[in-house]
Amino acid sequence: MVKKLTKEQQDFQQYINKKKPKPPYIKNAFFAFLVGGFICTIGQFILNFYISLGLTFKEAGAPTSATMVFIGALLTGLGIYDDIGKIAGAGSVVPITGFANSIVSPAMEFKREGYVFGVAAKMFVVAGPVLVYGLTSSFIVGLIYYLFKL
Amino acid sequence: MADRKIGSQTIKFNKPPSIIGTGTVVGPKEGIGPLKDYFDLIINDDLYSEKSWEKAERKMLKEASEMAIKNSKIPFANIEYFISGDLLNQIISSAFTARELGSPFLGIYGACSTIAEGMGLGAILIDGGYADNLLVATSSHFCTAERQFRFPLELGNQRPPTAQWTVTGAGAAVVSSDIKNPRITYFTFGKIIDMGEVDSNSMGTAMAPAAVDTMIRHFQDTGRTPDYYDLIVTGDLSSIGKDVAEDLMKQKGYDISNNYTDCGIMIYNNKQDVHSGGSGCACAATVTCGYLFKQMLEKKYNRVLLVATGALLSTTSSQQGETIPCIAYALSLENL
Numbered sequence: 001m002v003k004k005l006t007k008e009q010q011d012f013q014q015y016i017n018k019k020k021p022k023p024p025y026i027k028n029a030f031f032a033f034l035v036g037g038f039i040c041t042i043g044q045f046i047l048n049f050y051i052s053l054g055l056t057f058k059e060a061g062a063p064t065s066a067t068m069v070f071i072g073a074l075l076t077g078l079g080i081y082d083d084i085g086k087i088a089g090a091g092s093v094v095p096i097t098g099f100a101n102s103i104v105s106p107a108m109e110f111k112r113e114g115y116v117f118g119v120a121a122k123m124f125v126v127a128g129p130v131l132v133y134g135l136t137s138s139f140i141v142g143l144i145y146y147l148f149k150l
Numbered sequence: 151m152a153d154r155k156i157g158s159q160t161i162k163f164n165k166p167p168s169i170i171g172t173g174t175v176v177g178p179k180e181g182i183g184p185l186k187d188y189f190d191l192i193i194n195d196d197l198y199s200e201k202s203w204e205k206a207e208r209k210m211l212k213e214a215s216e217m218a219i220k221n222s223k224i225p226f227a228n229i230e231y232f233i234s235g236d237l238l239n240q241i242i243s244s245a246f247t248a249r250e251l252g253s254p255f256l257g258i259y260g261a262c263s264t265i266a267e268g269m270g271l272g273a274i275l276i277d278g279g280y281a282d283n284l285l286v287a288t289s290s291h292f293c294t295a296e297r298q299f300r301f302p303l304e305l306g307n308q309r310p311p312t313a314q315w316t317v318t319g320a321g322a323a324v325v326s327s328d329i330k331n332p333r334i335t336y337f338t339f340g341k342i343i344d345m346g347e348v349d350s351n352s353m354g355t356a357m358a359p360a361a362v363d364t365m366i367r368h369f370q371d372t373g374r375t376p377d378y379y380d381l382i383v384t385g386d387l388s389s390i391g392k393d394v395a396e397d398l399m400k401q402k403g404y405d406i407s408n409n410y411t412d413c414g415i416m417i418y419n420n421k422q423d424v425h426s427g428g429s430g431c432a433c434a435a436t437v438t439c440g441y442l443f444k445q446m447l448e449k450k451y452n453r454v455l456l457v458a459t460g461a462l463l464s465t466t467s468s469q470q471g472e473t474i475p476c477i478a479y480a481l482s483l484e485n486l
Contacts, residue, residue: 005473008345009344009345009346009473010346012345012346013345013346016345016347016352016355016394019355019390019393020311020312020352021311021390022311023308023311028308076306077304079304081304082303082304082305082306082307083306085305085306085307085308086306086307086308086309088306089307092306093306093307098306101304101305101306102305104304105303105304105305105306106302106305108302108304109297109302109303109304110297110302112201112202126301126302126305
C-alpha cells in the first residue's frame with residue numbers, strides 16, 4: 001500500500017504541476033494525424049496491389065498486414081522508426097508497424113543477454129500487455145456478440 | 151568528541167584535502183556540447199569498440215580513473231582506496247572496474263549524487279588520517295540507463311518535456327593529503343527528502359527540495375551566505391528543477407539567482423534535443439572533474455559549492471507507485 005501524501009507534499013505537488021511545461025499537444029496531435037494517415041495510405045496502396053494480383057478484399061488483408069509488419073521491423077532495424085516515433089507519437093505507435101517496432105526493438109536491445117533469456121524472453125516486454133488485453137477484450141466482445149445473436 | 155563536525159550535518163576539515171588530478175571521458179553527444187574543451191577524452195562511438203553498452207561504460211570508467219591517476223602524477227601503487235558508484239544494478243560498472251584496478255574498493259550508491267558523496271567520504275578518510283591518496287570515480291551511459299530504467303533504444307516513443315538525458319561519460323578525481331588547490335573544505339551530508347513526486351520522468355522537480363534542504367543546512371551550519379561562493383552548482387536538476395530550487399530558496403530567504411547554475415544545464419546546449427537537460431552519475435562528475443576543476447586551477451572560480459543530487463528510486467519502486475526519495479550532498483571546493 002502506497003503511503004498517503006502529507007499536506008506539505010500535496011502543496012508541493014500542486015506548485016510543481018504549475019511549473020512543469022505541458023507537452024505540445026496540438027503539434028503532437030497534428031504530426032500523429034499526418035504520419036498515422038501516411039502509414040495507412042501506404043497500407044492502402046499495398047492492399048490495392050494484392051487485390052490487383054487477384055486476391056479478394058478479405059484475402060488481401062493478411063498479406064497486407066504481413067508486409068506492413070515487415071516494413072515496421074525493417075525500419076526499426078535500420079534505426080529509423082524511433083526517429084519517426086519521436087515526432088509522430090501515437091501516429092506511429094497505433095498502426096501495425098508500431099506493433100512490429102514494439103517487438104523488434106526489445107529483441108534487438110536484449111540480444112546480448114542471449115537468444116533464450118535475452119531475445120525470446122524480452123521480445124514481448126512492451127507488446128505483451130497489448131496482446132494480453134487485446135486478446136482478452138476481443139474474446140469478451142466476441143462472446144457478447146455471440147450471445148446477442150442467439 | 152567530534153571536533154570536525156559543525157552544526158547538524160556538516161563536516162569541517164582540519165586540513166582540507168586536495169583534488170590533485172582528474173580524468174574525464176564523455177560520449178559523442180557530450181563531446182559537441184558547450185563544455186567539450188574541458189573533457190580529457192571524447193569517444194566517437196557509444197559502444198567504444200566494445201560488445202555491449204555495459205562494457206563500454208566500464209571501459210570509460212577505467213580510462214577516466216587511469217587518466218586521473220596519471221594527471222595527478224603519483225604512482226598507481228599510492229592509490230589506497232577506490233571509491234566508486236554508478237547507476238547499474240549492483241553497481242557493476244564500479245565493481246568490475248575495481249577488479250581491473252586492484253585497489254581496495256568502497257562501492258557506494260548515491261545515484262547522480264555519487265561524485266559528491268564519494269569525494270566527501272574520500273575527504274573524510276584523508277583528513278581522518280586513514281589515507282594519503284585515494285581515487286573517487288563514477289560513470290553513466292545513456293544506453294545502459296535507458297535499457298535498465300526505461301525502454302529499448304529503438305522503440306518509437308515520445309519523451310515528456312520534463313525528461314532528462316542520461317550523460318554518457320565517466321569522471322574520476324584523486325583526492326590527496328598533499329597541499330594543492332582546489333581543496334575540499336566542508337562536506338554537508340544530505341537527508342532523504344521526498345516531496346511526493348511519483349513521475350520518474352520528472353527527476354529534476356523531485357530532487358530540487360533535497361538540494362534546497364542540503365544547501366540551507368550547509369549555510370546554517372557554516373554560517374556562510376550564498377554570496378560567499380563564486381558559483382553554486384547543483385548536480386542535475388536541469389532547467390525545470392533549477393527553477394524550482396531557486397524559487398524554494400527564495401521562499402526560505404536565500405537569494406541564489408546571481409551565482410547559481412546546474413550541471414544538467416551546463417553540459418548540453420538547448421539545440422541538442424535533451425528536453426530539460428542532462429542527468430546521470432556522469433553529469434555532475436564530468437562537469438566537476440572537467441569544467442569546475444580546470445576553472446578552479448586557473449583561478450577563474452575560487453569558491454564553489456557543489457550540491458550533487460540523486461533520485462534513489464528503482465524501476466520496481468516506481469512500478470509499485472512509490473514516491474521518489476531524493477538526496478543531495480554539498481561539497482565546498484575552495485582555493486586556499
